[in-house]
Amino acid sequence: MRKLNRITVVGASLAGLRAVQALRREGFEGELTLIGAEAHTPYNRPPLSKSVLQGDDDVSLPGAEELGEDWLRGRLAVSLDPTGKAVTLDDGSAVHYDGLVIATGARPRRLADHPEGVHTLRTIDDSLALRAELNAGHQRVVVIGGGFIGGEVASTAQALGHQVTLVDSAPHPMLTAFGADTARWLAQHHRSNGVELISGTRVVGFEGGPRVTAVRLSDGRSIPADLVVAGMGVTPNTEWLESSGLTLNDGVVCDATLYAQGASDIVAAGDVVRWPHGLYGDALVRVEHWSNANDQGTVAALNLLAGPENAKPFADLPSFATHVHGARIQSAGLPHLADEAMLVAGAFEEGRFAVGLARNGVLVGAVAVNSPKDLIRLKRGITSGSPLGAVPA
Incomplete structure (x- = not known):
């Protein structure tokens, strides 16, 4: 283990938490700073689109209680100076490091205009706000996007008794992620469970004001809506790194050991990292699944301690699980x-x-x-x- 005195972890979700745990487990005795944009203790995100919407508030993440109160909550990283080895925060303060773990995750994509009643779902606050709206009796729910989040929300809202319309731009939901045969089965599965599925068209805007009353589709139709959930995928949170000199291309581009390209003291993990995967001919991939963030956070931290010359490639097989209807x-x-x-x-x-x-x-x-x-x-x-x-x- 090489000698590092100060390690900073930016991002206090799953990957960041696992990095902190790994550093402590390996006996790192220097100054360790965790920076989190949310005020909440790290929590489990998969329940947000399922059980939380149904009234279960348990989003506990094993190990989160180990953090105590000695970390920076509600602070956003706004820039990185790799030469001066400093992360600048939104309050103007700077956190210095010898080693840095970037685990800033991703945020939901949004259409330009989001009137009242249009929700995205990424955080516990998002989920609680959506739950309140579902409980308020808004009957006609339109879900934009048939991916993991969209499919789970559609399933949950339908089970709660709402009239659900799922709009997806592909011919069948999850076509790219699952392949044509399973995507066709999934489309029929949605329909047979009471979800109206509109495929092959996009949502281009909203009607109503101040609250949404309908969504406008690219084929000219308008679909009545009391409540809209936009599940159109995510964008990695790399804006704060734009002046850093790091290579950014749909994430922080890293080598196979999760070191940021050209850096010997910066690693990345989770939804924000794009790296060459050894099982796939070193094709650059970015994986947004829970298991990837869980495992990468640990490996990135251990590789940071080991140093670039002793670091191990990360080539775990991506995997994902969901429940729909x-x-x-x-x-x-x-x-x-x-x-x-x-x-x-x-x-x-x-x-x-x-x-x-x-x-x-x-x-x-x-x-x-x-x-x-x-x-x-x-x-x-x-x-x-x-x-x-x-x-x-």
Whole structure:
């Protein structure tokens, strides 16, 4: 372990928390500063679009209680000076470091005009505000975007008794993430559970004022809405780094060991990092899943302590799980890279199946619905570079 006296972690969500825990576990005895934009103790985000909306306030994140009160809450990093080794905060103060972990995550994309009644969902405050609106009796809910957040919110709102319309620009929700076959199944799954699905068109604006009354679609239609949830993906929080000289391209561009390109004292982790993945020919990837942030925070911190010459590449297999209308949907790898798919277990019409996805005949991703054991088999195949037709038993 190289000698570092002051380590600063910017970002107090999952990746940042795991970095702090790893540093303490490894015996780092120097000055450790954690900077968090929110006033809350780090919390678990996956429940925000599901159980929190249904009234369960448990978003506890194991290990968060270890932080105590000795960290910077409600402070936003506004710039970085790598030469002077300083992070400037929104109150004008500067935090100096010998080693830096960037874990500033991402924020939801927004349309230009968001009237009252239009929500995004990223923080616990967002979730509580949306829950209050759902409980206030706003019956017609329009969800923009059929991705992970949009699908979960649509499922939750429908289960709470609301009239839900899901608008997605792709021919089927999750087409890129799951592949055509599973995306078609998901579209039918939404419809069979009472969600009106409008595919292949975009929301271009809102009607009403001061409160939204409808959403306008690119095909000219207007859909009545009492409440709108915009789940249109996220943008990595890198604005504060624009004058730093670090390479920014849909995130902080790092090497395989999570060191920022050209830096020997800066690492990054979580939704904000883009790095070459060893399982995929060192293709640059950015992964927004919980498990990635959980694991990367630890590895980035350990690599910072080890130094660039002793750092280990991060090549964990991306994985994700969600529940939509009672179905457990899991994915692994990078299905969007595939040019071929094959059903390897179950049947679509039974709502229990697994699909392997391959590029040039080699597994690169997998999706399973209510079939966790089959996903485990496929994950082994992806990590071992198995051909699509030779999935391990």
